[in-house]
Amino acid sequence: METVKTLDVSDIYMLVTGIVLGTAARLLTLKVDMRQIPSYPSAYFNNIIHGFIAASLGAIAIPALAAQDFTAVTFLTLAVTQFREARTSEQESLSKLEHTEYAGRGKAYIDGIAKTFESRFYISLLTALVSVLVMKVTGMNSIPQSIALGVVSGGIVIYLCYRFTKGRTVGQIFDVAPGKIEVRGSELYVDDMFVTNYLGTDRSRALFEKEGLAVVITPRTAASRMTLENYGQRQAILFEAVRALGVKRYKFMRRHFASGKVLIAFVPIFRDENRLLSAVKKTPILENSRKIQRIMKISFGGRHG
């Protein structure tokens, strides 16, 4: 309470600016698209509130330290604990929903989503903290000028953090194309590559020939093939593909060992090829499947590392 008493008007507008910018950072990084993560409106709202709390903690830290209230550092540790808790609860929530989906997201994808959520809260906190710090350090007398400086510095932090944490998508490193479905007896082929022999009945063969959709994902380089071969990554792609269109019956994913291509075939509820391609292309590349050449070349711990 001691700290609150020492706050003057200049601290108040700094705090408000920091909180607004931090919350705005969460809003700007919060996308509701075809992936529907976070779900709308409940999880969307929860994230905004979390962003607001993160921004508040970040904004309060500098004035509190300036007032020689060094316990303010505990605010930041509190924030870290809170964000980690948000990540864990997101993981638990998505894991519990695994059996209700057309195809499971898989542990790798869930981990990636939860980590992204956590990192976005840090962006909120950092944005608020840096903007308040800049306003405090420059100590401008003009309030509008000080706020403008805070907005600019906050904007730079948002841009840099977002750029640093933003991952790539399947469409950026793989070629994604529609596949030609062919049924030979009880075997299903996509672009002349074997997928399955589970089409044992005439009904299933007719269904696939009439309504089936297939997509072929081709790695452009050896490094990108390593990413595509990662089971978690393939599971994430399958999840996004079938989630975008729904599954009426059957869903198959197959690796073609000779070419490194991955084939996905299923009978969708909405038969929309463009939507399927778009869903696959927009699937994020998971951090744990990503192979960065620059980092792979580094030899850790000496020549033999």
Next chain:
Amino acid sequence: MGKRILVYVTADDKRVAGGDPLTLIIQDRQEQQETITELGRALRADIVQLKNGDYVLIADNK
């Protein structure tokens, strides 16, 4: 996660050598199709037709 054979359907009784899965000998092709479809639905299993014409009902090993 492995797979297991639930039912084997054949028209040739010489192919039945014993073993764990239920093996049905059905001569009529139409009846084979209908039986395997009904069993597949009831057991929520996948149906594979081998090149020799026999049917296999396969399910995940949960």
